[in-house]
Amino acid sequence: MADQSSLEVAMTLIMYGGEAKSCAVEAIAAAKGGDFPRAAAKLELAQKALLQAHHAQAEMLTKEAQGENTELSLFMVHGQDHLMTSIAFVDLAKEIIDLHKKFKE
Structure with a gap:
């Protein structure tokens, strides 16, 4: 089982990654409507x-570099996956919004 610190980091990644993706979805919807x-x-x-x-x-990562090993758990894998997917989604949202702007011009 993951230690408390590791679990907190994983949940932070999941929470903020999910928030970022949700905001990106809302940004695309706004652009689609011309806002x-x-x-x-x-x-x-x-x-x-x-x-x-x-x-x-x-x-x-800083703790890991200082020799404090982080226990790998399914929560951490999910958190990292969630974050990386959200980063890609936000990047794509920017491109989609730019396309909507060009179509509106």
């Missing part, structure tokens, strides 16, 4: 959520 200021605001929230997840991940 580009709202789309930009939602993308900014997505980036802030990714930054929070990144801080948790960086803290864990």
